[in-house]
Amino acid sequence: MVDPVPEEEKTGAEPGDSGGDEAAASVPPDAQGAQEPAASSASASAAVPRKAEVPCAAAEGGRREQSPLLHLDLFNFDCPEAEGSRYVLTSPRSLEACARCAVKPVELLPRALADLVREAPGRSMRVATGLYEAYEAERRAKLQQCRAERERIMREEKRRLFTPLGPAAAAAAAAAREEREAARRRQRQYERSEERRRELAERQGLLRRERAERTAREDRLRKLQQEQNLKQREEGLQEGRERAEQIRRERAQRAARAKQRQEGQLQREKRELSRAERARHEALLQGRARQQRQEREGLRNSLEASLGRAQENYEHLVEQRTRELRERARREELQGRRAKEAAERKEREHQAHLEALARAGERRLQHATQVAEEAVQQKARRVGQSRLEKERAQRANKEKVERDEDCRRRELLQAIGRKLERSEQLSRERRSALESARSTARASFHVREKVREETNTRSFDRMVREAQLHASLDRK
Structure with missing residues (x-):
């Protein structure tokens, strides 16, 4: 990716830049057209140090000459061919774009995550990853800004190419060249400072x-000393453990001998104790046997005595039970007779009660029959009385209706008479009103005729004189 070189840069190149012309001349004829932009850019940045010099075989002389400077711009500065170069950018337009954007070319280089981790060994991988992502985002933003500025510079150069040259255009071109020269000088100063910084970093x-x-x-020596001290300490500890083991074995032997003596003494004591225990046990067994014989004899005597007492008690209980049974049989027989007598008495009372109930039922039936007959008779009397009362009420209502009809008929006749009188009075009033209206009409007719006659006989002068006369009379 090579920047196209405008005509003004080709024509405005300094005469002393012979290295670029020689490099262009050393290129074969078929590749000379492709190398012209690189040669012009190399002539424009002759003060910038070159990256590396590679031999190139010339077609005519066969001599080895140095190749032109590698052209690095904002699009190919991170390509594999640019690895190992002393400079990040060599393209004038790219350098000018970085200068306009106030971006150092080294800030556009990508960095590996391992470099950030190596620079900050105390940080965790998460923090280093965050720093790496932030750096990459900022780097891409700066690169995009510089590329946009480079495109703007190229558009300006194309605009100047297609614009007729004049004094103002020449001045603008000179100013642009001065700006590019200033940018290249700033780039060279920055690169020298970068070289000093690298040297300082290397030192x-x-x-x-x-x-x-x-x-x-020092760590290795300290470790060796520690190992020696540890070895000596382990040897001392081993000797102490061996002495302690020997002392322990001696103590164990003495303890074993003492234990054997104690065991022999204990065995003798156990044998003596066992003999004494057997003798005591035999004496206890003999005493227990005598005690058991005595207990059996006492138990036999007590059982015989208790058996005699039990036999006596049994006979006494049998006699008492027999007396109780006889007494109970006598009481039951007496109770049976009493119950039979009570049953007979209850039967007689029940029979008498039934007879009394039958007589009371007959009396109630007779009384009910009598009451029913009286109720029927009383109801018949009430029905007759109610019928008579209804007949009287009907006659009274009929008479009242007839009286009401007569009254209504008389009132109707009176109303008709009043209406007739009223109609006659109204007709008379109409006739009188008509007569009065006719007389009024006749009077008004006569008055109107009289006024008309007077109006016809009066003149305007007479009316004026009458008005003046009335006015003078009013003033007086």
């Missing part, structure tokens, strides 16, 4: 490695 790394080696040697 610091060398010092750190020496310090680490010295620390490692």
Whole structure:
């Protein structure tokens, strides 16, 4: 990916940049057209150090010349061919875009996660991963911004190419060249500072490695000393354990001999105790046998005595039971007679009660029959009386209705008479009103005729004089 070089850069290249022309001349004719932009960019950035020099066979002279500077822009600076280069960018447009965006080219390089972990050994992998993601996001944003600025620069250059050259255009082109030169100078200063920083970092790394080696040697010596001390301590502990083991064995032997003596003494004591125990046990057995014989004899005597007492008690109980049975039989017989007498008495009382109930039922039946007959007769009397009362009420109602009809008929006749009188009075009033209206009409007719006659006889002058006369009379 190579930036196209405008015509003004080709024409505005300095005469002293002969390295680019020689490099272009050393390219074969079939690839010369493809190498022209690279040669022009190399001539424009002649002050920028080159990455590496590789031999190139010339077609005519066969001599080995240095290849032109590797063209690195914002699109191929991270390609495999750019690995090992001293510079990040060599394209003038890319450098100018970075300068306009205030972005250092080294900030566009991708970094590995292992580098972040190595720089901060105390951080965890999660923190290192977060830092890596943040760095990558910021790097991509800066790269996108620089690429957009580079596209803007290319559009400006194309616009200048297709715009007729004039004093203003020449001044703008000169200003643009000055800006590019200033950007290249800033880039060279930055790269020199980067070289110094790398050298300082290398020296610091060398010092750190020496310090680490010295620390490692000291650690190894300290470890050897500790191992020797540990070995001596283990040997001392082994000797102590051996002495303790020997003392323990001697003590165990003495304890075993003492234990054997104690066991012999205990066995003798046990034999003596067993003989004494057997003698005591035999004496106890003999005493227990005598005691058992005495207990059996006493038990036999007590059983015989208790058997005699039990026989006597049994005979006494049998006699008492016999007397009780006789007494109970006598009481039961007496109770049977009493119950029979009570049953007979209850039967007689029940029979008498039934007879009394039968007589009372007959009396109640007779009384009920009599009461029913009286009720029927009384009801018949009430029915007759109610019928008579209804007949009287019907006659009274009929008479009342007839009287009401007569009254209504008389009132109707009176109302008709009043209406006739009223109609006659109204007709008379109408006739009188008609006569009065006619007389009024005749009077008004005469008045109107009289007024008409007077109006016809009066003149305007007469009316004026009458008005003046009335006015003078009013003033007086």
